[in-house]
Amino acid sequence: MKAQTLYEKLWSSHLVRQEADGTALIYIDRHLVHEVTSPQAFEGLKLAGRKPWRVSSIVATADHNTPTDHWEAGILDPVSRQQVETLDANIRASGALAYFPFRDARQGIVHVIGPENGATLPGMTVVCGDSHTSTHGAFACLAHGIGTSEVEHVLATQCLLQKKSKTMRISVEGTLGRGVSAKDVVLAIIGEIGTAGGTGYAIEFAGSAIRSLSMEGRMTVCNMAIEAGARAGLVAVDDTTIAYLEGKPFAPTGASWEQAVDYWRTLHSDEGAVFDKEVVLDAARIEPQVTWGTSPEMVAPIGGRIPDPATVADPVKREGIERALKYMGLAPNTPIGEIPVDQVFIGSCTNSRIEDLREAAAVVRGRSKAPGVRRVLVVPGSGLVKRQAEAEGLDEIFRTAGFEWREPGCSMCLAMNADRLEPGEHCASTSNRNFEGRQGMGGRTHLVSPAMAAAAAVTGRFCDVRELA
Amino acid sequence: MKAFNVVDGLVVPLDRANVDTDAIIPKQFLKSIQRSGFGPNLFDEWRYLDHGEPGQDCSARPLNPDFVLNRPRYRGAQILLTRDNFGCGSSREHAPWALEDYGFRALIGTSFADIFFNNCFKNGLLPIVLPASEVDELFRRCEANEGFRLVVDLPAQRIQCPDDGRMIAFEIDAFRKECLLNGWDDIGLTLRHADEIRAFEERRRGEHPYYFS
Ligand code: SF4
Numbered sequence: 001m002k003a004q005t006l007y008e009k010l011w012s013s014h015l016v017r018q019e020a021d022g023t024a025l026i027y028i029d030r031h032l033v034h035e036v037t038s039p040q041a042f043e044g045l046k047l048a049g050r051k052p053w054r055v056s057s058i059v060a061t062a063d064h065n066t067p068t069d070h071w072e073a074g075i076l077d078p079v080s081r082q083q084v085e086t087l088d089a090n091i092r093a094s095g096a097l098a099y100f101p102f103r104d105a106r107q108g109i110v111h112v113i114g115p116e117n118g119a120t121l122p123g124m125t126v127v128c129g130d131s132h133t134s135t136h137g138a139f140a141c142l143a144h145g146i147g148t149s150e151v152e153h154v155l156a157t158q159c160l161l162q163k164k165s166k167t168m169r170i171s172v173e174g175t176l177g178r179g180v181s182a183k184d185v186v187l188a189i190i191g192e193i194g195t196a197g198g199t200g201y202a203i204e205f206a207g208s209a210i211r212s213l214s215m216e217g218r219m220t221v222c223n224m225a226i227e228a229g230a231r232a233g234l235v236a237v238d239d240t241t242i243a244y245l246e247g248k249p250f251a252p253t254g255a256s257w258e259q260a261v262d263y264w265r266t267l268h269s270d271e272g273a274v275f276d277k278e279v280v281l282d283a284a285r286i287e288p289q290v291t292w293g294t295s296p297e298m299v300a301p302i303g304g305r306i307p308d309p310a311t312v313a314d315p316v317k318r319e320g321i322e323r324a325l326k327y328m329g330l331a332p333n334t335p336i337g338e339i340p341v342d343q344v345f346i347g348s349c350t351n352s353r354i355e356d357l358r359e360a361a362a363v364v365r366g367r368s369k370a371p372g373v374r375r376v377l378v379v380p381g382s383g384l385v386k387r388q389a390e391a392e393g394l395d396e397i398f399r400t401a402g403f404e405w406r407e408p409g410c411s412m413c414l415a416m417n418a419d420r421l422e423p424g425e426h427c428a429s430t431s432n433r434n435f436e437g438r439q440g441m442g443g444r445t446h447l448v449s450p451a452m453a454a455a456a457a458v459t460g461r462f463c464d465v466r467e468l469a
Numbered sequence: 470m471k472a473f474n475v476v477d478g479l480v481v482p483l484d485r486a487n488v489d490t491d492a493i494i495p496k497q498f499l500k501s502i503q504r505s506g507f508g509p510n511l512f513d514e515w516r517y518l519d520h521g522e523p524g525q526d527c528s529a530r531p532l533n534p535d536f537v538l539n540r541p542r543y544r545g546a547q548i549l550l551t552r553d554n555f556g557c558g559s560s561r562e563h564a565p566w567a568l569e570d571y572g573f574r575a576l577i578g579t580s581f582a583d584i585f586f587n588n589c590f591k592n593g594l595l596p597i598v599l600p601a602s603e604v605d606e607l608f609r610r611c612e613a614n615e616g617f618r619l620v621v622d623l624p625a626q627r628i629q630c631p632d633d634g635r636m637i638a639f640e641i642d643a644f645r646k647e648c649l650l651n652g653w654d655d656i657g658l659t660l661r662h663a664d665e666i667r668a669f670e671e672r673r674r675g676e677h678p679y680y681f682s
Contacts, residue, residue: 016669017662021643025659027669029680037561039502048656054670056681065500079500079523086502124680131560131584145584147562148504149591149655157659159666163642195487196554196580229554231583252679260679295487316486316552323485414559416496435491435558437514 003270005167006234007202010142010267014125016159025159026142029124033060033096033151034110035087036416037129041152042090051094053158058096059119062087063109064416066102068379068406075102080417098250100383108382108408111135111349115219116384118248122237122264127154132349132432134225137233138218139241140267142202144232165231166200166276169269171207174283179466181359182217183351183430183449185209185281186224187289191299193279198230201277204269205235209283215244216355223350224432227296236268290336290462291434291447293324298434300336302452302464308332327436328444329424336462339446342425344376344457345439346450347406348413351430352381354388356450360430361394363454363465369402370460376403377419379411403457415440428456471593472652476574477620477631478547482611483537488551489558490585494567498523507563508570512538542615550607551578555596556585565592575621577628579604590645593652595623597639623650 065080075081131145225233287301309321380386412419413431423442434445509527
């Protein structure tokens, strides 16, 4: 049989039917639902007199709008509250495999709770009305972010209309240096291929450096595949994947587990499989990264400088850089290490898992927030992450350093709740988007790893975490 | 969904690459549980000088005179001309809802982000991908000629420039074209294959029971 890529295996195992022009119906195993992109879909379903096709595929939570402090007071913003209550009512009416509502012990960011509960399993198709659904590809799942009409389509039909993507393999070979994390790897990849570099592709991340990452690290990389424009990110199943899933609440057990593992072991690209595009990066050359502009591709290593648009020939690119520098309040050629920091955000579906918090805490231990830094928010990705961190005493390390230890949610990743930047403030953020206004109108976001965010919090500027012995 | 056939419309040039969905419709407007009414907040942070909040009367807000949509010559535009990677970022369908609610019917650019591109077709919006040289030329002509219009002819898959009769062909999937032309709703179409879906599901449940518990 012809050697297949992992993507091709996942695609063909979910293909229900295909039209002459290649438009296909793909069966969906897991449907993750949150409050922002689902109300209009449930409404549409109801108006058409339709019922959800298979409610046992649904796992739901409230995360985008929920506050991260004073939970006892409920949701103060009436518009946010209405949206969360609408989700409550919709899930109550339809049913679900699991629902983790506001203030539930297992509530959290949708892309954190799926994997940690074993609701995301290798070989599944996973969809969610959220672009960072690509995160789940770390488990060799075909995971797509979808729009609200597609949420309704999946609710009604258990299928998604798709065309087959092209395939790209990005191999990161070698050993990552000390202080260099999964976040730096994926920022370096985006710096290399650009934010539209993955458009039309499903990207498989491979190579020894990717295999050496934990599941948390792989999720960080796949999470930002969408920032490279890709339709999906993927990592093959190996022992790390299997070990992570064993014993998770929704993972199979007993004979069913054995059967599943036998199948999961086949979820990798075959020897000799051909990709439409191959990119290779040398792990040893990747340094801690900091974004300086308003697109994730505007990124530089910590020892670098902000580029000078005057040296860029392409006029659209040049104007893009000029506009970004104006928005960011930064001058060409400034060393990255001279950018001051006003706020620090450690959280989001990119970097709010236990390993991320451990990495940040390791830098913070015995240090405290720099006087020039107005606020440091540490927002765990879920209730389970929060409890684990507290059991390990990480919350104490953060609190002692003058950081704020919050309740789980999306928080200042998109600033839909009360957590946000003031105009002009620079933020070292472990999230995934540095777009204009993303963390608050006029706010200036710099994407970094958890360790680099912690280093910025204790020194008051971007600094090389490797130099903080 | 509104059907799309031939649209003869005024063109507005948005000369930026990587226009993200946060810029198209900022997050505070995502709290709505409605599908409509997003037009006044399209490009909110670029369009107005103050900070917008949901439920506000936008007619009284100060407009940013430098933003291209606010220039009188582009008022009533139905075709948006843009650059690379338009619609990147968040999957929010509120972005095409806002564009459609504002009055746009077609978007022309060199590339569109994947999820946004899909979302457009569900809302009667036609995103057209053209080579960079064609897009450059359209930008030049649009900026040089006040009242520059284009006729987007979906059945014939071509754009016509009325001032000199030039034709530009474009590609579109046969299935998407059919749906747009008829204003069809995907769900109804898919449910015609309900038996096939059910058979697939049963087979999968047999082979991989652990995905169904
Ligand atoms: S943490 Fe940020 S990127 Fe992730 S789901 Fe929430 S808002 Fe989206």
